[in-house]
Amino acid sequence: MQRFVPSGPTSCSMRYEVYRNKNSSVEDFQRIDQIYKRVMAEDKYLCDLAQKNLNAGVFVNGELHPKMEKGPLYFQQAVRETVQAHHKREQAAKQELWPARQQLPSTALVSGKDIEFCSGLACQTDQGGLAW
Known part of the structure; x- marks a missing residue:
């Protein structure tokens, strides 16, 4: 295991752990580890500069490289x-759709009224309801 904490002018540090496969030679590991460290340091440098531009209000999102960032x-x-596609389904239904939310059958009138009643019990004093 190796830890790498690059130094630099930024206030944030980057920490990660690199593990070597037990079947890899030390030389292979060191070569790959150096490449990984370089890429991570370059990415951090670019992210720091992008954040600086975001904070200044001048960031413009660029296009990703079509071969290198597939x-x-x-x-x-x-x-x-x-x-x-989800937005189109909502437009066709003329309502918000929640795919993960269970839907009651249209015949479950009592349960539907119970849900409607319970939804109205939220602790909101600005709607003229009960103040808890």
């Missing part, structure tokens, strides 16, 4: 498509 691009596209 993973993040794929993830962004998948999330974008999912969110847009």
Whole structure:
């Protein structure tokens, strides 16, 4: 196990642990470990500068590299498509949709009234209801 804490002009430090596979040679591990440390230090430097620009109000999001950042691009596209598809379903239904929330059958009138009643018992004094 090795720990790496880069030094630099920023106030935040970065900590992580690197483990060596028991079948890897020391030389292979050290080569990969050095590459990892360099990439992490470069990423931290870029993140620090991006945060500085965010704080100054001048940050502009750039495009990801189409070959070097395929993973993040794929993830962004998948999330974008999912969110847009969900938004279209909400527009068609003309209401918010909560996929993880259980839906009562339309025949469960008593349970529906109970849920409506309980929802109105929230401790909100600005709606003219009871103040707990």
